[in-house]
Each structure stands twice: as C-alpha cells, then as structure tokens.
Amino acid sequence: MEKWMRFQARVKRDLRFWRGLQRTLKRVKSIARDSNNLICDDIQAAVEQWRNERAMTFEGRTVTYGELDAMANRYAHWAKGLNLRRGQVVALFMPNRLEYFAIWYGLSKVGVVTALINNQLTGLPLAHCLNISGAHHAIVDAETSPVFEQARPLLERKMQEWVLGQAHGDQRDLVQALKSCSQLPPDRSVREDMTAADTVLLIYTSGTTGLPKAARITHMRAQLMMRGFAGATGATSKDRVYVALPLYHATGGLCGVGAALLNGGSVVLRRRFSATHFWKEIVAEGCTMFVYIGELCRYLVNHEFDEDEIRHKVRLAFGNGLRPDVWPQLKQRFRVPEVLEFYGSTEGNVSLFNFDGREGAVGRVPKWLKKRFNIRLVQYDVETEEVVRGLDGLCVEAGPGQVGQCVGQIAAGDARSEFTGYLDKAASEKKVLHNVFERGDAWFATGDLLRTDADGYFYFVDRIGDTFRWKGENVSTNEVAERLLAFPGVEEANVYGVAVDGADGRAGMAALVVDGAFDAKAFSDHVRQELPAYAQPLFVRLLPAMETTGTFKIRKVDLVADGYDPGKVKGPLFFHDPKKGYVKITKSVWDKLQAGTVKI
Template sequence: MSLKAKLQREWRFVRGLNRTLARVKSIDSDSRNLVCDDLQDAVETWRERAALTFEGRTVTYGELDAIANRFAHWGKGLNLRRGQTVALFMPNRLEYFAVWYGLSKIGVVTALINNQLAGLPLAHCLNISGAGHVIVDPETAPAFEAARPLLEKTVREWVLGPAHGDQRDLVQALKSCSQLPPDRSVRDDLRAHDTALLIFTSGTTGMPKAARITHVRAQLYMRGFAGATGAKASDRIYVALPLYHATGGLCALGAAFLNGGSVVLRRRFSASHFWGEVAQEGCTMFVYIGELCRYLVNQPPAEDERRHKIRLAFGNGLRPDIWPLMKSRFRIPEILEFYGATEGNVSMFNFDGREGAIGRAPKWLRGRFNIRLVQFDVEREQPIRGADGFCVECGPGQIGECIGKIGDDARAEYSGYVDKAATEKKVLRDVFAKGDAWFATGDLMKTDADGYFYFVDRIGDTFRWKGENVSTNEVAERLQAAPGVREANVYGVAVEGAEGRAGMAALVVGPEFDIKAFGEHIARDLPSYAQPLFVRILPAMETTGTFKLRKMDLVADGYDPARIKGPLYFHDARRGYVKLTKAVHERITGGLAKV
C-alpha cells in the first residue's frame, strides 16, 4: 500500500472515531437525561419531517411521538410504576418502536421478546422478564396463548387488533389516552443507569438470557451509530432486521432518528424483495446482520440491485468471502462493519473498510480502548494464566478471547443480565492486576500489526481434533467456496473411542453439487484435521431471528442415520466421502472404522 493510501485510510479511521466519540462523550450514568429525552429532543427539532414508513404508511416525528405518548398514558392508567415490566411480543410493525419509547417516558421497562419464539422458550423469556402485561398482535397471540399454561404468574394479554376471549383490546384502550407527553416529573427520580429495556440473547446454545439495557447503554447504541454512520437528515435507512434486537432496534433507529433521517421498516427480511424496495423507497443506507448478505448474494441478478441510492451498509457478521462480492456486485460505496456485545462493554468499528476486519484499536490509541485479547485454552475453555497467576495478552496473529475492562465510565460499564449468577459468570477477575475486572465476550479473535481485529469463532464452537484447534467459522468459509455449496454450518460431534470432537458439516447445496468433487476441493483447501469427517445435506439452514445459524439440534442429531433425513456422508480414509448407512454407523460406533 502506498503512503498516500495509508494516510487516507488513517484519516477515515480517525474521522469515524472522532465523529462517534463526539456523540457519546457527554453520556453520564448518573444523569437525569434518559434515552426518551434524546428522542424527545429529536421530535422537537424535526417534528414535521417523515420519521417512519411501514407498509405504505408514513408518520412524521410528531405523529410517532403522539403514538408513543398514548402508550405512556395507557401504562399510567394501569398504575404501572418505575421499574415494572411490560413484555412486547410482536413482529416489526409501525407501533413497535413507539411502545417502548412511550413506556420509557414513565420509567417502565419493556422486554423485547423474539416474535419467533413459542412454547417453553417463549414462556422462559416471559417468566424471567417478570412482566405482568404482554402486548401482542394477531400474528403472535396464538403462540402466547399456547405458552400461557407454562407461565409462573398471570400475565394480562393486550392485543393490537381484534380481541377475543380473555384478550384485552389495546386499540380501543389507546383511543382514550392522551397524545400529549406525560409530565416530566413522573421520571424525575430515574437516572441513566436504570433499566430501559430487556433484550434477549439468541439462545443458540441454550435458553435465552435477558440482558439489561440501561438508558445509558441504549444511548450509547443510538448516539454512537448516529455518529459512526455519518447519517444526515436526508438519509433513508432500510431496516429489515427485527426490532427486538439491538442492531435493528437501537443502532439503525438511532442513526436515523437522532439525525432527522427516516426509517423504511419492513415486517421481515425478504431477499427477493430487498433491492426492489430499497430502490423504490430511495433508501441511502441499510443495516445487516449475520447471513443476510449471503442470502442477497445467492439471489439471481436483478436490475434493482444496481439502480439503488445506497451509499452505506452497516452491521455486523459480514463474512470475509461475501464482503468483496457485496461491494462489487451491488455497487455499495462503503461498508461499516462493527462488533458489539449486547449485554457487555466491548464495541469497535471498522471505520476504514479493511475487508474482513470487525474493528480496529491501533497501538497509538490503545489508551482510548478498553479491549484486549488474552490467550485461551480451548479444551478447558478458560483463559491461560502465567506463573504469576495473571492472564497472558495475545500478540499479533495469536488467537485469544476478547475481553473488555469494566470501569466507571459509561462506555466501560457492564450491566449484565437479569440473572445475577449469569452476570457474574461473564466477569474475569485479577486479569492483569489484582482486583481488576473484565467482561468476557466469549468470542475468539486475532489482531494484526495495524490493530485490526478479526473474528475467529465463538468459544464452544471451536473444538480440538487430532491435537489441533479447529475453528468452525473458518472451516465454514472454506466449505462455502466449494462448487455447489450455498451455505455451510460446521460443528463438532463426539465419536466413540476418539479424543476431542470430529468435524461435521451441514450443507445447503445447489443442483451442481457433487460429493466427490466436494471431497477433492476440501482436500486441497484444508488440512486433514480440519476436514469434516461427516457431512449432511439440508434443504434449508435453520437460523435465529437475527440470522445466526442454529447448531444445538444439529449437534444433538450427531451422525446417526436413524435420526437424520436426507443425504448423510462419512469421510472414509481410503475412498473419500461415502454414504453413511446403518452398517457404516455401526462400524464407527464400534470403533472399527478409521477416524
């Protein structure tokens, strides 16, 4: 890279960092200024501007605020008080943001429940939220009612739509509520360190946990992205992510609303409608997460994918192999990748667009970041400590766990979960000095000499096989480069009589896929210990609502043909991949097959 290019890259980084810090530097945990006050200021500044478009209806900032005020007065009418919780169990819709914005004006906490949940996971989230009321719509009401017998206490059901049976008609109740803001005195005793929202973890490795989102943390998300994206009042941000998650519900909305811009909200993501709607609505930005971008790349070419006005895509989880395709095929001038832990105190941005990096903390700004990488023992799943008992920091190229120092500054606070035991479990103590405390992200990363961070894998996903550490994330990227492979999900499975875990890959493939050619490809591209011992073919990949790949059920199925429908293969040392029949399975479990 030329000196000029390096200077330009540094300038982009510093510009982005300064722009972000300028928006968050005044945030104070003890302040009386809450996230709803930030939003109220935006309303007063841009009252007549378009704020939100949903399914053909557009509301101004003033109209959106009026809807929120009705919810605030509805809560007051129920005698809901500071710190009490209302559960919000709905898909994206025009009123979604207004519900929690309005309730925050009276100090009530809103638990944002994943609208795809049902049964025990749904009941679990409602139970740990402590909510006495739940807001649903006709789409989610049946799931709530089916889960009602599993609830630990009575939860009143309010429906935004026709009410039946024991349901309460929220549409009718709101008609009698004032559109004017509630008196500011109702939240005078609240401070920014109080809880505003509960946002739940994805539940990819167990039941979801409720992360406490304080007003401070919500402000950091919303103000931070208002600065990091460089959004302006003229920007229109396309949001197809669920609003129950921080990326769509706080980061994207903050970028728009705190700059006078507008949001084009979609009920759910559709790869086939994406570019047509983006072009039709004149959107200038969109927010992504997880595999959303891969779904776009896997779509057949369409005219609208190059006729849009997008100048920036921002989000997290963009795979390195998809990054250049997104920029070139869809003509996206700039991509802003970031990393953040919903419940934690670690966040970083890739302001200068280094492909594949999730963020940057250069040495010359080391004191401005609370982020470090510590060496990690994958087998024991704990940090490595030296002879002095302290953790050992990673050097460039070394893989370790990312941790964030817990401090009094708003950006370094750790609010944790509703469950105190789960909160404490994520804290590392005596890391570099006696008495210090650090938040453990559970993510393995590596850095380079320039301070760029690269995601490697989640702890628990990386496994050992034949004495080597295998990153499921890195292997999946290699497999997705094989001819005919559309998606890949890699995980470890236990094999009788063998140490560690063997690699297994679940693939979604196209008609051109050939298992023999696949075997030849990975033999060239991966070391023997990283090559999946088992392969199963799926019609579609199961994901969470935020496009994270689910692994729990796949791991539980293992490689047993009695439990798996669809093609299943075993990598034979002499013949390559062969069909995994009942007889082959018996040879493996009996220790007769070479693994």
C-alpha cells in the same frame, strides 16, 4: 516510489479511521450514568427539531416525527392509567410494525421497562422469556396472540394480554383503550430522580445454545448504541435507513433506528427480511443505507440477479457478522460504495468499528490509541475452555497473529465500559473475569475468539464452544465454514464438533445446504485442497434449509445432538473415508464405524 505509496495509503487509512472515531465520540462523550437525561429525552429532542419531517415508513404508511411522538404519548398515558410504576415491566411480543418503536419509547417516558420478546418464539422458550421478565402485562397483535395463548399454561403468574386487534375472552382491546389516552407528552415529573443508569429495556440473547437470557439495557446503554451509530454512520437528515432486521434485537431496533432518527433521517421498516423484495423496496423508497446481519448479506448474494440491485442509491451498509467471502461481492456486485462493519454484543462493554473498510476486519485499534480502548485479547485454551494464566496467576495477552478471547475492562463510572449484565445475577458473574492483568481488576468475557494483525485490525475467528480440538489441533468452525462455502453449489454451511467413541477431542462435522446435486467426489477434492487434514470435516450431512434464530444466527445445538447417527439424521449423510473421500453412510458403513473397523 512503492514505499511512498504505502505511506500515503496508511495515512489515508488512519485519517479515515480518525474521522469516524471522532464522529462517534462526539455523540457519546456526554453520556453519564448519573445524568437525568434519558434515552426518551434524546428522542424527544429529535422530535422537536424535525417534528414535521417523515420519521418512519411501514407497508405504505408514513408518519412524521410528531405523529410518532403522539403515538408514543398515548402508550405512556395508557401505562399511567394502569398505575404501572417506574421500573415495572411490560412484555412486547409482536413482529415489526409501525407501533413497535413508539411502544417502548412511550413507556420509557413514564419509567416503565419494556421486555422485547422474540416474536419467533413459541411454547417453553416463549414462556421462559415472559416468566423471567417479571411482566404482568403483555402487548401482542393478531399474529402473535394465538402463540401467546398456547404458551399461557406455562406461565408462572397471571399476565394480562393486550391485543392490537380483535380481542377475545380475557384479552383486552388495546386499540380501544388507547382512544381515551392523551397525545400530549406526560409530565416529566413522573420520571423525576431517574438516571441513565436505570433500566429501559430487556433484550434477550439469541438462545443458539440454550434458553435465552435477558440483558438489562439501561438508558445509558441505549444512548450509547443509538447515539454511537448516529455518529459512526455519518447519517444526515437526507438519509433513509432500510431496516429489515427484527426490532426486538439491538442491531436493528437501536443501532439502525438510532442512525436515522437521531439525525433527522427516516426509517423504512419491513415486517421481515426478504431477499426477493430487498432491492425493489430500497429503490422504491429511495433508501441510502441499510443495516445488516452477516447472513442477510449471504442470502442476497445467493439470490438471482435483480436489476434493482444496481439501480439503488445506497451509499453505506452497516452491521456485523459479514463474512470475508461475502464482503467483496456485496461491494462489487451490488455497487455498495462503503461498508461499516462493527463488533459488539447487546450486553457487553466492548465495541469496535471498522471505519476505514479493511475487508474481513471487525474493527481496529491503532497502537497509538491502544491505551484509550478497554479491549484486549487474552490467550485461551479451547480444550479446557479456560483462559491461560502465567505463573503469577494473571492472564497472558495474545500478540499479533495469535487467537485469543476478547475481553473488555469494566471500569466504574465510565459509561462506555460498564457491564450491566443480565437479570440473572449468577449468569452475569459468569461473564466476568477477575485478576486479568492486575490483582483486583475485572473484565467482561465476550465468549468470542479474535485475532489481531500488526496494524491493529481485529478479525473474528469463532465463538468459544464452537472451536474444538481434533488430532491435537484447534479447529475454528467459522474458518472451516468459509472454505466449504467456496465450493460451487454450497449455499450455507454450519460446522461443529461431534464426539467419536474412542477418540480424543471432537471430530468435525458439516451441515450443508446445496443448490442442486451434491458432487461428493469434487467436494472431497475441494476439502483436501483447501483444508489441513485435522480441519477436514469427518462427517457431512445435507439439509433442505438451515435453522436459524430470528436474527439469522445459525442454531447448532440440535445438529450436535443428532451427531452422525443415521437413526437421528434425516437426509443424505456422508463419512470421509481416508482413501475414497466422502462416501454415503449406509448400514454397512455405520456398522463398521460402530465396530471400529474403519480408521478415523
């Protein structure tokens, strides 16, 4: 009986996976790099089918598909009026607002590329993103205009600033300029000879470890994301998708928007995420889906109870980066029936979907379909930061249970496995591994460490560079953080390696955000019980809040630079004494650490 039940469960799981895969493939199979059908044509087709249906709601205002298209057409004619030519770039530096999607959609109709600039950036990082975009025009609003002005002295060329709002000095009033622009679609001949291999967007990496890089998003790549999620989510014209993620990022701006608009559904757009307003707005707007980044869900489970969290009509949450400890809480506490976790990157050629809902897994490739997927795991040495190669010079594949770097085969002519790379060709080449399984082959190196199980499920382990080696063992910062988050009162945990004089490798350090008082003794007991000796953080610091990127990715670079030096670290700082547990680093403790009289 038990074997029969296991067999039934496996069949049910495989059917659910197969249906999800078929829905997705049905939507993306016709995408080809030499096609003259562009992403704007996909959106235009949706407009023609659902012209009078609601498309997007933002801060109390709702527009139909037809109204959204008319708005986009004005931007297309505005660009034509400036004599912007195919392939030229306009920088879009604004927070989420109703016009955001319409701007890049409209510019794509005349072949103009839009650089989606993170509206959280200031100073040098902002100037860097604007400089590498190659844009001579930038669209801003009242919120971002002052920030742009502050970065202007750092720009390498003159850039005309167009403001959706009050214009000052050399700024131009975009609202006024648009009044003379037609709402009718531009003639399709303006993008004649363009193909899906042409660039439509520049989307930047998060810059967690340095300055952002600009990834080239072709029409084909945008179609894969928007069509792929339109199929994977199973969304229909009755669905309303709540998007609180920034539209300058692919997860919210392409995957979330695509799931709704390519199916006749609608987007409920929020300026920025708020745990306080999240469920209230979802209930008020009748949302049936929401798109997430993992840390967004952690903020929700850490928030106090809200009666709206169980009064909603949400049937599906989809996104990436959902931690295994948050997953069951998302489903049980908030009564979300289904979670669709995916794995992928803006610029990469690897994508996975967890169609059958195995908690903790980022996706699955069953054995019977392995040859149809371009994804593999190769053994990786975290100490040398290189892939492991055999005597023949080729990479060694990681087996079930082994941790390896995720790589995706680059195949010419296959839209789903093409790697378009960054604007920086040198940065693009660094992401390509050659002679992986055969002489002359090429694979995209994701920079992520994953592992698989016997059933073909993939589990995220850590980012390369985050995993470090201590006492001869590999330590996954992601896995350590999960165990620290299980301690009562720890709301956020950021784990990283720091150099220690006279010691090989890097020692573990954790930055914590805690709710209330921090019980160092109880925390010491928890760490000893949950983690092997080599993985126990040697140092701990407490933070009032965790610094994150606009897409909720935790920044580590500044924390690593601070190390465990009390002269650089503000706030409580602890050292893991082998006998006493975690003790505060006072001047005397620091002196002993510096003198080497304390055993590490």
